[in-house]
Amino acid sequence: MNIAMHIMSIQHQLVLAIDKDPDLKKMLHQFLSLCSLSLNSTNSHIFLIKDNNNNPAYQLNINHEIQLKHYVSFPMKKSGLLSSEDTKLFDLVNQFFQNNRDEQEQKVSSTLYHFFKIGDFGVLTIEREKSLDQAIRNALPPVLNKLAISTIAAINHHSLVIEIKTRQRVEEKISYQASHDFLTGLYNRMKIQEFLASAIDDCIHQEQTGAILLINLTGFKNINDVMGYHVGDEVLKQAAVRLKVLIKDMGIVARFNGHEFIILIESLSLNNTKAQSIINDVIADIIYAMEIPFEFVEGRFSLSCFIGYETFNNASKGVQDILKNASIAVYEAFKRGKDKALPYNEVMSKQLNDHISYTREIKQALAFNEFELHYQPQYDHLNNMIGAEALLRWNNPLRGYESPAVYIPIAEESDLIMQISSYVLQQACEDIRKLQQLPLPDTFKQVSINISAKQLAKHDFADTIILAIKKNQISPLHLKIEITESIMMGDIELSIACLEKLHDFGVECAIDDFGTGYSSLAYLKRLPASLLKIDRSFVTDIHKDPSNHAIANMVIKLANSLNMEVIAEGVETKQELDSLIALGCYQYQGFYFSRPLTFNKLVESLEA
Amino acid sequence: MPTASIIKFTDSSSLSELNKAIDSVIEEGAKTVLLLTCIDNNYNQEKSKKVLQQYTVSLCGAVFPKIIYKNKSYSQGAIVLGLMVHCKVVNYSMLADSDADLKSYIQLKSQQIENYQNFIIISDAFCNQCENFTDHFYDYMGSGISAIGGGAGSLDLLPHPVIFTNQGLISNATQVIALPCPITNSIAHGWEILEGPYLVTSSEGHYVHSLNYRPTFELYKEIIQNKIDYPLEDDFFNEYAKRFPLGIMSLDGDILVRDSLQTNGAYLECVGNVPMNSMVYLLHSDLHKMTLASEKAAQEVARKGVANTLLLFDCVTRDLLFGENISDELEVIQRPFPNTRLVGVMALGEIANTTNGSIRLLNKSTVLGSF
Numbered sequence: 001m002n003i004a005m006h007i008m009s010i011q012h013q014l015v016l017a018i019d020k021d022p023d024l025k026k027m028l029h030q031f032l033s034l035c036s037l038s039l040n041s042t043n044s045h046i047f048l049i050k051d052n053n054n055n056p057a058y059q060l061n062i063n064h065e066i067q068l069k070h071y072v073s074f075p076m077k078k079s080g081l082l083s084s085e086d087t088k089l090f091d092l093v094n095q096f097f098q099n100n101r102d103e104q105e106q107k108v109s110s111t112l113y114h115f116f117k118i119g120d121f122g123v124l125t126i127e128r129e130k131s132l133d134q135a136i137r138n139a140l141p142p143v144l145n146k147l148a149i150s151t152i153a154a155i156n157h158h159s160l161v162i163e164i165k166t167r168q169r170v171e172e173k174i175s176y177q178a179s180h181d182f183l184t185g186l187y188n189r190m191k192i193q194e195f196l197a198s199a200i201d202d203c204i205h206q207e208q209t210g211a212i213l214l215i216n217l218t219g220f221k222n223i224n225d226v227m228g229y230h231v232g233d234e235v236l237k238q239a240a241v242r243l244k245v246l247i248k249d250m251g252i253v254a255r256f257n258g259h260e261f262i263i264l265i266e267s268l269s270l271n272n273t274k275a276q277s278i279i280n281d282v283i284a285d286i287i288y289a290m291e292i293p294f295e296f297v298e299g300r301f302s303l304s305c306f307i308g309y310e311t312f313n314n315a316s317k318g319v320q321d322i323l324k325n326a327s328i329a330v331y332e333a334f335k336r337g338k339d340k341a342l343p344y345n346e347v348m349s350k351q352l353n354d355h356i357s358y359t360r361e362i363k364q365a366l367a368f369n370e371f372e373l374h375y376q377p378q379y380d381h382l383n384n385m386i387g388a389e390a391l392l393r394w395n396n397p398l399r400g401y402e403s404p405a406v407y408i409p410i411a412e413e414s415d416l417i418m419q420i421s422s423y424v425l426q427q428a429c430e431d432i433r434k435l436q437q438l439p440l441p442d443t444f445k446q447v448s449i450n451i452s453a454k455q456l457a458k459h460d461f462a463d464t465i466i467l468a469i470k471k472n473q474i475s476p477l478h479l480k481i482e483i484t485e486s487i488m489m490g491d492i493e494l495s496i497a498c499l500e501k502l503h504d505f506g507v508e509c510a511i512d513d514f515g516t517g518y519s520s521l522a523y524l525k526r527l528p529a530s531l532l533k534i535d536r537s538f539v540t541d542i543h544k545d546p547s548n549h550a551i552a553n554m555v556i557k558l559a560n561s562l563n564m565e566v567i568a569e570g571v572e573t574k575q576e577l578d579s580l581i582a583l584g585c586y587q588y589q590g591f592y593f594s595r596p597l598t599f600n601k602l603v604e605s606l607e608a
Numbered sequence: 609m610p611t612a613s614i615i616k617f618t619d620s621s622s623l624s625e626l627n628k629a630i631d632s633v634i635e636e637g638a639k640t641v642l643l644l645t646c647i648d649n650n651y652n653q654e655k656s657k658k659v660l661q662q663y664t665v666s667l668c669g670a671v672f673p674k675i676i677y678k679n680k681s682y683s684q685g686a687i688v689l690g691l692m693v694h695c696k697v698v699n700y701s702m703l704a705d706s707d708a709d710l711k712s713y714i715q716l717k718s719q720q721i722e723n724y725q726n727f728i729i730i731s732d733a734f735c736n737q738c739e740n741f742t743d744h745f746y747d748y749m750g751s752g753i754s755a756i757g758g759g760a761g762s763l764d765l766l767p768h769p770v771i772f773t774n775q776g777l778i779s780n781a782t783q784v785i786a787l788p789c790p791i792t793n794s795i796a797h798g799w800e801i802l803e804g805p806y807l808v809t810s811s812e813g814h815y816v817h818s819l820n821y822r823p824t825f826e827l828y829k830e831i832i833q834n835k836i837d838y839p840l841e842d843d844f845f846n847e848y849a850k851r852f853p854l855g856i857m858s859l860d861g862d863i864l865v866r867d868s869l870q871t872n873g874a875y876l877e878c879v880g881n882v883p884m885n886s887m888v889y890l891l892h893s894d895l896h897k898m899t900l901a902s903e904k905a906a907q908e909v910a911r912k913g914v915a916n917t918l919l920l921f922d923c924v925t926r927d928l929l930f931g932e933n934i935s936d937e938l939e940v941i942q943r944p945f946p947n948t949r950l951v952g953v954m955a956l957g958e959i960a961n962t963t964n965g966s967i968r969l970l971n972k973s974t975v976l977g978s979f
Contacts, residue, residue, distance in 0.1 A: 003885060005805055010859070012885035033743065037883060039857045040964045052845045077750025080725065129964065334631075540958060 007139045014143045030072035035126060035289040038137070043127040045073040045083055046095045046118070048151075055162075058121040058152045068097050068123055076603055078127075088144040090523065093123050104136055116140055119148030149547055151195055173483060181255040183233055184240035189523045192254035192262055196319045197452065199266050209268040209275045209313040214326040215243070215286060218336060219303045220259040225491060227298055231257075234438035235301060237296050242289040247282070248369025262326070270313055283307055283341045306333040307341035328352050355410065361396075362407055362416050366423065373427045375447065377605065378567060381586040384443035385606065387480070390428045390450075391596045392420065412452060422457045425465065428479065429472035431599050436474060440606060448480035448510060456483060457491065462501040469507070476506030482533065484487060496526055503528035510567075514555055525562060532559040543575040553583050560584070610704065614638055614690035614917040617677045621649035621684040627659050628644055634665050638690025640697070640703040642728070642785065644684040644953050647762040654880050655767060655774030664774075667766035668697045668785050670730045670760030671770040671777070673924045674954035679938040681927055687951050688826025689917070691858045693788050696721050698772055700741065702780040710737060710840035714744040724786035726754045729967070731782040733759030733956035734767045742781050742959060742967045745787060746781035751965040754791045756977035758921035758955025759969075770908060771881050789979050794908040795960045797893075798901030799865050799974040803831050804889030806811045807874045808882055816854070816882045823874045828852075831890055845871055850925050850967075853972055854878065856889040862963050867925060868883070895930060895937075902974045910944035915978035918945055923972045927954045941976060948978075 017031040047068035048088065056071060069091065073083035079314040080138050083089060090106070096115040098103055103116045114126040114137070124144060126132070179191035187195070196212065203210045207516035216525040217239060224232035236259065243253045243261055251265035268275040279496035290305040308329025310322050317325070331352070333342040342348075365371055372395055375388035394402040411417040426451045435447070455461055481502065483495075499509050511524070534555050538548045552568070559566035568580050571590030580588065597605060613637050616629035626649075645651070649671070660667055664936070669689075673680045684751055700717055729745070731738040738759065758769040767928070769777035780873075806827065810817035816824045825845075832848055833840050840848075846869075854876070855863040866878040866888070882888065902922075907916065921940060927934050942950040958970040960977075 002805060005807065006857070006859070008809060009805075009885055009887045013883060015882060033747070033882075036964065036966050038859065038886070040862075042965045075747045075750040077748075077752075079752035080723070080750065132859075136859070 003135060005530070007135060010038045010136065011139055011143050011408070014140075015146060016149045018143075018146050022154055022157045022323055024151060024158055027150065027154055028072045029074060031070065035124075036074055039126055039132065041126045041128050041547045043073065043078050043083065045089065045093070046071045046122060047097075047125070048089075048118075048122040055158065056151075056155050058119060058148075058155055068098070071122075078385060084347070086209075089125070092291060093125055095122050100575075102141060105131060105137075110133050117143055118144055118151060122148070122151065132348070152463045155588040166376055184237055186240050186244070186251060187254035188259070189254065189262075192252065192256070192320050193323070195252050195254075199264055200315065200317075200322075202266060203313050204315055206267075207270055207313075208226065208266065209270055209272075209311055211265045211268060211275070211279055211309055212309045212322050212326045213263040213279070213282065213286070213307055213309040214256060214264070214330045215290070216308075216330050217259040217290065217303050218259075218306060218334070219301075223301055223303075227301075231296060231298050231301075231507065234296055235303070236296050239290065239303075239604065242292075243286065246285045246289050250280045250282075260322075260330075264573065268311075270418075275311065279309065279311070283309075287340050301541040305340070306330050308333055308344060309341065310344040325349075358407070358410055359414060359416065362394075362411055362420075365394055365396070366416070366419050370397065371420065371423055372598070373431065374598055375431075375602045376589055376596040377594045377602065378587060378589045379593045380443065380588075381581055383593075385555060386443050386587060387443065387445050387447060387449045387601060389482070390424060390431075391423055392450075393596075412454070415454075417452050417454050421452050424449050425468050426472075429468045429474055432474045432478045433472045434599075434605070435603070436478065438603065446478045446480045446508070448482050450482045450512065455499065456495050459494070462505075463474050465502055466503070466505055467508060469505075476502075477508075480508045480531070481509055482510045482512040483529075485514065496528075500528050513569075529564060531565045531567060532562075533589075534566060539568045539570045539576055539580070539590070541573070541576070543579040549583075552580070556583050556585050612948070613692060615643075615687065615951055616688040616690070617951070619682055619685035619740050621904070623649075623651050623655055623659060624854075626651075626688065627956060628688045629686065630659075630667075633690025636690060637664065637692065640666045640668065640691040640695040642685065642689040642691060643667060644675050644689065644951065645669070645671050645772075646675055646682060646684050647671050647673055647770070648683050649686065649769065651777070652793070653777065658770065659776060660766040660776050662737045666695060666697050666806070667772050667774050668695070668728075668730075668977070669718045669763075669772040670732075670783070670953075671772075672681055672758075672760050672955055673763050673810060675951035676815055676920055676922065676938060676950065676954065678950055679935050679942050680940070681934050681954055684712050689951060690917075691787075691917075693909065695788070696724065696786040698771075698784045699771065699778065700784070701778060710740055711744045711747075713764045714741065715748050717872030718745065718748050718784075719743045721784065721786040722749065723786070725749075725752065725786040726789065726791040728759070728785040728787065728791075728977070729755050729782065730785070731757070731759050731957075731959070732767075732780055733761040733769055734765075735780045735782060737781065738957070739888035739969045742969055746967040753961070753967075754793055755961055755967050756791060756793045756919060756921060756975050757958060757959035758926050758953060758975065759957035759959075760953075761956050763924060763956070779909070782909075787979060791977045792909050792912040793956070793960055793975065793977040794905040795900035795962070795970060795973055796905035797863070797865050797970070798892040798898035799853065799863060799972060800897065801855065801857075801863070801889045802835070802852065802892040804869055805857065805887040806889070806953050808886050809887055811882050813881050814869075814878050816878060816888075817875045819888065824876045825871045825874055825976055826866075828876060828890070831971065835902075842843065844905060850928060851892065853891050854882065855889045855891060858887050858963070860963060863889070863891065864962070864968065865970065865972045867923075879971045897972065899928070899937050901941055902937050903943075905974055905976050906944050909976050909978050913978075915945050916949045917979050918942075918948045918950045918952075919977045920950055920979075921955045921958045921960075921973070921975040921977075922952060923970075924954040924956055926974070937974075941974070945978075952976075 014034050015033050021027045029044050035041045036046040048056040048071045050069045070084040078495045106113045112128050113133050113538050116124040181188045199210045247253050249262050255264045256262040294301045308326045310325040312322055328348045329342045329344040332348045333339050372393045375392045377385045378387045380386050396402050432447050509529040511529050512533045513535040514532045534552050538551045542548045556566050566585050567587035568585050569589050570590045571577055571588045616635045618625045654684040674683050677689050678952050762768055769779040771778050771781050775799040806819040809821045819827050866880050866882055868876045869879050871879050958975040960974045960975040961966045
């Protein structure tokens with residue numbers, strides 16, 4: 001009676017652990033803990049089949065030899081050794097599993113093992129001081145059948161949980177990627193638009209003001225070009241962190257585009273003065289944060305930024321209007337240069353529209369051949385014409401001649417400058433060819449054309465010039481190119497290589513506007529340039545402006561030391577000429593000698 | 609081979625005597641100091657903190673209902689055991705309610721002693737996680753370890769700061785003293801089956817709600833009533849519970865005694881867990897049987913080797929049952945060790961390895977260790 005009751009007690013105690021926890025490890029651990037209590041085991045273990053990911057499994061793969069792996073033990077160790085690392089136990093369990101018996105007692109050294117199959121995918125091992133009574137052993141299979149069923153259910157549960165978690169992770173990842181910028185981890189442009197839409201509603205209902213600040217990092221392109229995109233990416237990441245740190249929970253920071261960030265600030269007062277005061281503080285903080293040099297292994301980089309912003313507190317402006325206005329404001333700030341941050345106003349839109357229509361007019365001018373080349377003759381101190389600089393003129397049918405100072409910067413913002421440059425090169429070559437057919441004076445050397453930064457940055461720049469020379473059958477000695485110091489700021493090595501190629505071909509190079517760009521003297525020495533042009537700003541009143549006199553003197557001396565010729569631009573008076581002669585400059589260009597002439601007038605002048 | 613510990617005994621309840629004894633054992637070269645003191649000493653919390661904080665040598669031990677020195681028990685006084693080996697003392701004080709948290713906490717804290725195999729475990733008896741602690745501790749440390757210990761505190765069933773640390777006395781904690789030398793241990797109780805078995809048909813931790821599908825208290829009273837010739841009074845429980853504990857029979861015939869502490873008229877609350885679906889018996893004993901059992905345990909320890917230090921954790925309820933005759937039991941325990949002074953405590957629950965090696969919380973038992 002007592003034995004029967006004891007067996008029943010053991011069965012029921014063990015069964016209590018089964019199904020208690022859907023977590024397989026916890027359930028089996030609890031089961032083994034009860035084995036210790038009710039079967040008086042010293043150690044007990046469960047070994048299971050495991051899949052390739054080391055997760056427990058219950059389906060046999062018939063193509064492979066099955067080997068059970070340790071899953072859980074109670075207690076975890078035996079005489080200090082982890083049961084999961086007990087190779088003898090591992091071998092014994094697998095030997096038992098390979099035979100066809102459901103249970104087995106085996107004594108190895110001083111340890112008595114009882115092995116029991118759990119379904120056809122696991123083994124329960126009980127270590128005891130004494131042998132288990134046969135009646136108890138006979139009572140265990142029903143318990144183990146139940147354990148097998150629950151183990152399968154727990155494995156399925158586990159697989160399901162893993163699948164759900166995996167799906168959740170994937171969904172979270174997709175959702176994250178859809179709303180975040182992959183590089184900086186900030187919200188992306190799409191997400192900030194959603195936030196902005198909701199912020200507009202909030203501001204209307206809660207009678208508050210919101211603001212969008214668009215931040216454009218200036219000087220960033222140089223880092224990408226010179227140091228590579230990996231450094232550029234790091235700069236963007238650091239900039240993102242700085243913005244997040246300073247904004248904290250005051251607003252939302254997002255990456256808008258390339259090197260543009262955007263900040264949405266809500267909950268500002270409807271009172272303009274108060275709102276503006278907070279915006280000003282934020283702007284000051286952003287400018288300060290962006291101007292702290294960015295430190296990398298590759299070096300230390302300084303950037304600055306321009307900020308355009310727009311505020312909102314009613315439904316008059318939609319998401320796209322606000323973003324567009326902030327964008328216009330940052331463009332305007334960039335264009336003006338002196339203000340780091342500007343609020344949007346409607347005048348900016350008008351100016352921008354004017355700008356757009358002006359760009360359209362330039363395109364039309366190119367199509368209708370409204371551009372002309374005029375030539376400003378260059379003279380030596382003996383009044384001999386030594387060359388001429390080709391100057392672009394736009395004969396607008398409505399407005400007459402337009403100043404290049406107006407349309408060249410606009411053309412440079414787009415690829416129109418390339419089309420214009422192409423026209424200049426072609427027209428100059430055609431005119432040179434005509435000049436070559438004239439009996440030119442010996443002193444007349446060449447016609448020079450101005451080269452834009454975008455032209456020089458092209459890999460085929462030198463080839464384009466050479467091709468034009470060949471195509472028009474002119475002497476390369478009759479064409480000179482003029483570059484400014486500032487256009488040397490891009491890929492300097494590429495520029496030097498192009499200029500050297502042209503130099504070898506026979507085309508000379510002049511450095512225009514010298515003294516205004518503060519170019520590196522080390523690079524200047526490497527340029528295959530033969531002429532320095534003193535900028536007109538240093539020539540004006542040189543006879544009475546000691547500062548200009550000193551600079552011109554320095555440029556002339558520098559040219560001498562580099563074995564370069566020097567020419568002064570913008571000479572307008574006899575006194576200026578005398579000063580230049582006194583300083584040792586013997587080539588000139590300016591109204592004192594001649595205004596720019598049409599090609600026909602230049603020819604007349606040469607023939608005179 | 610460990611040398612004998614330095615033993616200082618005082619029957620004084622004064623803190624300064626304790627202080628002197630600690631100074632003395634440290635002066636004699638003790639590397640770790642085990643303090644066993646009586647709850648009735650009523651040490652001032654702040655003053656004792658000041659005393660304990662002045663030592664750099666590891667302090668451990670606890671406050672018990674009584675202490676044992678040679679063949680006597682004392683309800684006032686202190687034993688200062690200067691251990692001549694460096695022991696690692698770990699105090700487990702963050703015994704959270706969640707079992708999963710408790711398990712990971714114990715595993716984390718036990719990493720520092722995972723290479724040790726011999727332990728003295730002292731638990732605040734009113735720390736409700738004591739038994740879960742021993743289960744998780746054993747699970748992590750593994751079979752083959754040896755442990756002795758017991759529950760500290762007061763018979764008034766109120767919580768007190770009772771665990772000695774270098775920071776002062778703390779409560780609601782379990783202390784493990786890891787010894788770098790082997791402990792030989794033996795357990796005994798002398799309780800035998802009177803009636804049973806009964807199937808535990810409903811239980812929850814310490815609470816036994818029903819046996820054989822009947823309210824535990826109702827059945828318990830009925831069984832005892834059948835054993836005596838006069839009707840039981842309503843308040844029979846306090847008198848009879850200490851004489852008729854429950855026992856859980858293991859598969860190999862060992863009995864794990866479970867003392868009934870109190871009842872609400874339906875359930876019995878025991879000192880220690882009574883698992884659902886286990887088989888329990890009603891136990892009884894007498895002084896002679898209990899003495900014989902203790903004698904047997906002492907002889908077993910003596911047979912296993914030389915005892916440099918003898919440490920006894922005897923159940924306080926045995927002291928209550930023996931009364932003035934407790935010396936009889938202590939004498940038979942001391943007898944096989946003529947050259948070693950017996951020291952120990954009357955504990956609220958004892959801790960030791962059972963026959964299958966697991967560490968269990970025992971009741972109404974004697975745990976003798978030598979090292």
